[in-house]
Amino acid sequence: MSDDRPIPENLVRRTPLPTSVSRPVVTPIMPSVVYASDCPDELDAQYEGRVKGFTYAREGHPNAEVLAQKIDALEGAEGGLILGSGMAAVTAALMGCLKAGDHVLGGDQLYGRSLRLMGTDLPRFGIATSLADPTDAAAFARAIRPETRMVLVELVSNPTLRVADIPGIAAICKERGVLLAVDSTFSTPRAFRPFEHGADIVIHSVTKLLAGHSDVTLGYVAAKDPALRKAIYDFAVTTGLTPSPFDCWLAERGLMTFHLRYDRAEENAKALADHLAGLPGVRRVLYPLRADHPDHNRASGLLGARGGNMLSFEVEGGRAGANALTRAMRDLPFAPTLGDIATILSHSASSSHRALSHEARAALGISEGFFRISVGVEDIGLLKRDFAAGVAAARAAAG
Known part of the structure; x- marks a missing residue:
């Protein structure tokens, strides 16, 4: 039996947004691809920059x-x-x-x-x-x-x-x-x-x-x-x-939490860089504010005390050592990215710089034992234990 009741007039794009004397504290998500204007003259004015408005999300x-x-x-x-x-x-x-x-x-x-x-x-x-x-x-x-x-x-x-x-x-x-x-x-x-x-x-x-x-x-x-x-x-x-x-x-x-996250992660990175530098089996550690960094003086002049949350290090054992290290650190994401609230470990030779030849990577100082760390906001004691275990595993794999 057919239903001949009319469709409500306001069902399809005809209900105005609710009026309110208050306003949202959080920015609303506005997924609309298109924005309606009153008339062609108003659309012209928007495109010509005479009035402010949105037209098409692209x-x-x-x-x-x-x-x-x-x-x-x-x-x-x-x-x-x-x-x-x-x-x-x-x-x-x-x-x-x-x-x-x-x-x-x-x-x-x-x-x-x-x-x-x-x-x-x-x-x-x-x-x-x-x-x-x-x-x-x-x-x-x-x-x-x-x-x-x-x-x-x-x-x-x-x-x-x-x-x-x-x-x-x-x-x-x-x-x-x-x-x-x-x-x-x-x-x-x-x-x-x-x-x-x-x-x-x-x-x-x-x-x-x-x-x-x-x-x-x-x-x-x-x-x-x-x-x-x-x-x-x-x-x-x-x-x-x-x-x-x-x-x-x-x-x-x-x-909104960028400054808090950055400061905590930077503090962790400084401490973790010093910790790694003292571990047997670590060939080198790169952190801009360490005195042994090749650009330490320039980093101090440009960045002051802001060394950032990124550091890199190299372990013994080549690819076998690299595999052993990541397998021994199951609780840390091994992934080709950075900047997360948690610490992330990356292996440049197999991710960001994999398209380069072995010789080109070597010229940049990227070996099979070279890792980049995006340090997060975790407890520093936990991070020190994780990396001590990983480096020990890499050293064992190196024989």
């Missing part, structure tokens, strides 16, 4: 804007853009600002996918690339060409934690009229604000320390020059590097 949405404003405040930036991943931010900065015939000079210890972008993808679009040692400003000066448009460096490199000579590189870029883009994911604005040291573009993988819980994938890019800002935005919108509203909402929530 072009921006409220949750992304709220998150961007918070990171802008941390960085001393304006008009930062949230994108779908850290690599989306790197790509938008490069492709939005460069064209065929340009040259970009990168640090030779960039994140593995940034190296892939530099070495394989940009040349396919007619953009020349080369690499230089970011700890040596003179090497960058020699490598800059007449057609060099941009320099891309990480302040603290992934995974060997070398510290770039940002003041020296920034001075060279300014003198030569070259843009300086700094990926500040490892250092974060808690330790270093690149715009205050001559950077033109700042990049973050928000996925990591800023969000901090391994449950979002996001990136951030900001430029000083409004024209560059627009070029990066236009490329990102055209290619659809759109962030999820839900991820932005989660990242905003994570950002």
Whole structure:
């Protein structure tokens, strides 16, 4: 028997939001892909920048804007853009600002996918690339060409934690009229604000320390020059590097405890670095504020007491030792990421830098026994016990 009762008029998109004299304390999640305007004139006014409004989520949405404003405040930036991943931010900065015939000079210890972008993808679009040692400003000066448009460096490199000579590189870029883009994911604005040291573009993988819980994938890019800002935005919108509203909402929530998480994890990292350095079977420990770090003086000058939560170390035994270490530390995630509230162990030769040849990894100081640690907020006594057991297992495997 058919039901001929009419469908309620307000069932499909016709119920207005409830009115209220109060307001939410927590930012609402706004997953709408589209935003309605009153008339074509109003839509024109939005696109032409005469009034503020949202149109289509690929072009921006409220949750992304709220998150961007918070990171802008941390960085001393304006008009930062949230994108779908850290690599989306790197790509938008490069492709939005460069064209065929340009040259970009990168640090030779960039994140593995940034190296892939530099070495394989940009040349396919007619953009020349080369690499230089970011700890040596003179090497960058020699490598800059007449057609060099941009320099891309990480302040603290992934995974060997070398510290770039940002003041020296920034001075060279300014003198030569070259843009300086700094990926500040490892250092974060808690330790270093690149715009205050001559950077033109700042990049973050928000996925990591800023969000901090391994449950979002996001990136951030900001430029000083409004024209560059627009070029990066236009490329990102055209290619659809759109962030999820839900991820932005989660990242905003994570950002509220960023300072607390960072400080506790940094404290743990300093203590764990010293602990590892005293264990038999550990060949070396890399932590920027240790006196035996190759860039200790520069790190102290640029970062002060902020050594960060990242450290690296090398054990005996090659791949067999590496396998033994991770198997002996079952309670610690062994995964190719960083920045979680918990400690995460990574093996660069089998993850971030696996695309490089053995010789290329060796040139960077990445052996089969080399590990990177993203230190979390756990009890330091627990971490010391875990790593003592892991290193002992690696040493035993080495014979």
